[in-house]
Amino acid sequence: VPARRTVAAIGIGLLAVTLVAMLLHAGPRRAGSDRTPNGAFVVILTAGQQACQAAELVPADTAALRLTIGTYGSPGPPVTASATDAAGRVVTSGRLAPGWREGVVSIPVRRVTAARAPARVCLTDAAPAGTPGRIAIAGVRGDPGFTILVAGTPEPGVRVRIDYMRPGRETWLQMLPTLAERLSLGKSGLVRHWAWVAVPLLMVLAIALALRVVLADGLPEREPRA
Amino acid sequence: VSGPQAPERRAHRKFGARLRGALLAVSRARRRVPAAAWACALIALANGLAWSLIVPPFEVPDENAHYAYVQQLAERGTLPHHVAPEGMLSPAEDGTLGAIGFYEIVGEFHNPAPFSQAQQQAIEAVERQRLATRGDGDALTATNNPPLYYALAAVPYELGTSGTVLDRLALMRLLSVLMGAVTVLIAYLFLRELLPGQPWACNAGALVIAFQPLFGFISGGVNNDNLLYLAAAGTLWAIARIFRRGLSRGEGLLLGAFLGLGLVAKLTLLGLVPAAALAVLLGLWAGRRRRRREALGGAALAVAAALAPVLVYLVLDRLVFNHGVVPIGIGTSGLAAGGFKSSIGEELSHIWQLYLYPIGMRHQFVYVPLWSTWFKGFFGRFGWLDYTFPGWFYYVAFAVTAAVCAGALGELVRRRVAVRRRLAELAVYALAVIGLCVEIGVQSYREVVSTNGVGRFEQARYLLPLLGLYGAIAVLGVRSGGRRWGPVLAVALVVLAIGQDVYAQVLTIGRYYT
Numbered sequence: 001v002p003a004r005r006t007v008a009a010i011g012i013g014l015l016a017v018t019l020v021a022m023l024l025h026a027g028p029r030r031a032g033s034d035r036t037p038n039g040a041f042v043v044i045l046t047a048g049q050q051a052c053q054a055a056e057l058v059p060a061d062t063a064a065l066r067l068t069i070g071t072y073g074s075p076g077p078p079v080t081a082s083a084t085d086a087a088g089r090v091v092t093s094g095r096l097a098p099g100w101r102e103g104v105v106s107i108p109v110r111r112v113t114a115a116r117a118p119a120r121v122c123l124t125d126a127a128p129a130g131t132p133g134r135i136a137i138a139g140v141r142g143d144p145g146f147t148i149l150v151a152g153t154p155e156p157g158v159r160v161r162i163d164y165m166r167p168g169r170e171t172w173l174q175m176l177p178t179l180a181e182r183l184s185l186g187k188s189g190l191v192r193h194w195a196w197v198a199v200p201l202l203m204v205l206a207i208a209l210a211l212r213v214v215l216a217d218g219l220p221e222r223e224p225r226a
Numbered sequence: 227v228s229g230p231q232a233p234e235r236r237a238h239r240k241f242g243a244r245l246r247g248a249l250l251a252v253s254r255a256r257r258r259v260p261a262a263a264w265a266c267a268l269i270a271l272a273n274g275l276a277w278s279l280i281v282p283p284f285e286v287p288d289e290n291a292h293y294a295y296v297q298q299l300a301e302r303g304t305l306p307h308h309v310a311p312e313g314m315l316s317p318a319e320d321g322t323l324g325a326i327g328f329y330e331i332v333g334e335f336h337n338p339a340p341f342s343q344a345q346q347q348a349i350e351a352v353e354r355q356r357l358a359t360r361g362d363g364d365a366l367t368a369t370n371n372p373p374l375y376y377a378l379a380a381v382p383y384e385l386g387t388s389g390t391v392l393d394r395l396a397l398m399r400l401l402s403v404l405m406g407a408v409t410v411l412i413a414y415l416f417l418r419e420l421l422p423g424q425p426w427a428c429n430a431g432a433l434v435i436a437f438q439p440l441f442g443f444i445s446g447g448v449n450n451d452n453l454l455y456l457a458a459a460g461t462l463w464a465i466a467r468i469f470r471r472g473l474s475r476g477e478g479l480l481l482g483a484f485l486g487l488g489l490v491a492k493l494t495l496l497g498l499v500p501a502a503a504l505a506v507l508l509g510l511w512a513g514r515r516r517r518r519r520e521a522l523g524g525a526a527l528a529v530a531a532a533l534a535p536v537l538v539y540l541v542l543d544r545l546v547f548n549h550g551v552v553p554i555g556i557g558t559s560g561l562a563a564g565g566f567k568s569s570i571g572e573e574l575s576h577i578w579q580l581y582l583y584p585i586g587m588r589h590q591f592v593y594v595p596l597w598s599t600w601f602k603g604f605f606g607r608f609g610w611l612d613y614t615f616p617g618w619f620y621y622v623a624f625a626v627t628a629a630v631c632a633g634a635l636g637e638l639v640r641r642r643v644a645v646r647r648r649l650a651e652l653a654v655y656a657l658a659v660i661g662l663c664v665e666i667g668v669q670s671y672r673e674v675v676s677t678n679g680v681g682r683f684e685q686a687r688y689l690l691p692l693l694g695l696y697g698a699i700a701v702l703g704v705r706s707g708g709r710r711w712g713p714v715l716a717v718a719l720v721v722l723a724i725g726q727d728v729y730a731q732v733l734t735i736g737r738y739y740t
Contacts, residue, residue, distance in 0.1 A: 011721030
């Protein structure tokens, strides 16, 4: 029995350590997303050109816009981003310095304190006009109901993917209150206010009971009668 | 005592005695079930509830279709039917699916569940509209399913009459979780019947089932697979009882009841019918001398109990619902509208290749289904097949599985005398595996034909009716350690199962909420 208990203690200890390590792993975290697929480059901008898309939800705590941008192998030009609300007031804006490498790119913006929707988000290739080079932004083509304005020309059905990023890098531990809140959204009113606390409690109960069963000391064994 | 009220008193006394008798019988039946079995069921209940709270609404495969089926049954009292082109769901369900961003999240690994209060307000705005709960009768992929699971789910649906689509879904998920718990309870009883003698090993086997993450994930959602798993576990249990106790009327009735129940829950259970039939035939053979009448009665009851619900369904389907039962069987695929040529040879080849390496056949898969679909899927592919564990995890899982299987095989070799005595029973379980695999293969080929070779049907969750046998492999694996190391192996395996389940839940939280 001691050997079994030792194995159980080591196993659960390792599980707890792994969980803590996961909770302490820091990384950039999202505040939200427009959930657009980004399977293709759908918007091409040359120096000085701007692309604007409406009907965005800019969530609270946004401190950067993350997009997939290609530069055809060249170092990236300066890119500016801005978001305005329905009344045309600037919600946030920011700039990415030149020299970045193509791929998934974060454009830092002034932190947004409260969510705004609908918002209009604009991205500008801020290289001086006439500078060679262009950027391609990933998104989807053929999304009915959306129109993006590229250099003033509407392109129906085109939408770029934007992820709204929280400031800096965060651990899950730091994000626990946010995670608890998110676990309460988009669910039934019957469960949504207590789901975040019920999940860990239920799992602790399940694990404790499982250990009791597998260590078998606590449960009287009754043989099934034939 | 006589008088005008005497008959009434006697009737009361009779009723009281009957009630006491019934309560006593229930109490006896409850006491026959080991405490560990109840504990394992409770664990599965807690785990399933946790899954049901973590996974966002409609993110369990086809949950929107299953919800639509229940809604059709509850709102109109009829079964769904295909509407071409694919019909609308009810405005209430469609509105909710749109508001929660279902169509953007499903299958799109990078797209999270609703993150902000603004999205929550949009959902509540749709809920306040009190949209109509009647659609045009289509339940998408669930349309052709038999109705038992949905009829049961209509009860929680009705309990949520004053609530929203999401409220009703949450209540219906509770029913599925409960079915998952009962499945584990029955699987425990199957293990004790199949491998008696060392209860600690059965505890481990049942716990490995209770913490199987794909099972937890599915049992946390609205899906008729949950009743199928329960019925399949019951079928295996009844088969094991026939081999251990002989075919009696009670055992026959138990087997037939689980089969009948399962067949009107999901036709996939047809895959276990050959194994059940063989078990009954072997039971008849074993009882031919001393218990002939009892065995014949058991066989008759098994057939009757299995057929009765199916016949009721067929008659109702023909006379009332006009629902259309799907033909299932090799050679029933027909010709697709697009001209995809099907043949029995290609179908048999398809079924073979779904599980084994093609030998002298035209390759029908560009991947290895045994690894990509079945192994990786069984050990963890979640959502609408849109997120998985990292690649290394499956190699670790493979190493553990190989070790457990080697241990189980070693145990069978060590106990070869007993195995030889029970070869017929072993053959029945092997037939259950083959039957289910063929059944899945037939359905997979139908999908290939009907979509002109584009569609994919196979998913690892279709193997979960064999959960009892999965638990049996775990039991044999830990028993291979003998009395000294076996219990230690059992603890290690259960802790690994817990770790996998918790990891899967963390992965799910990461997928939808970060």
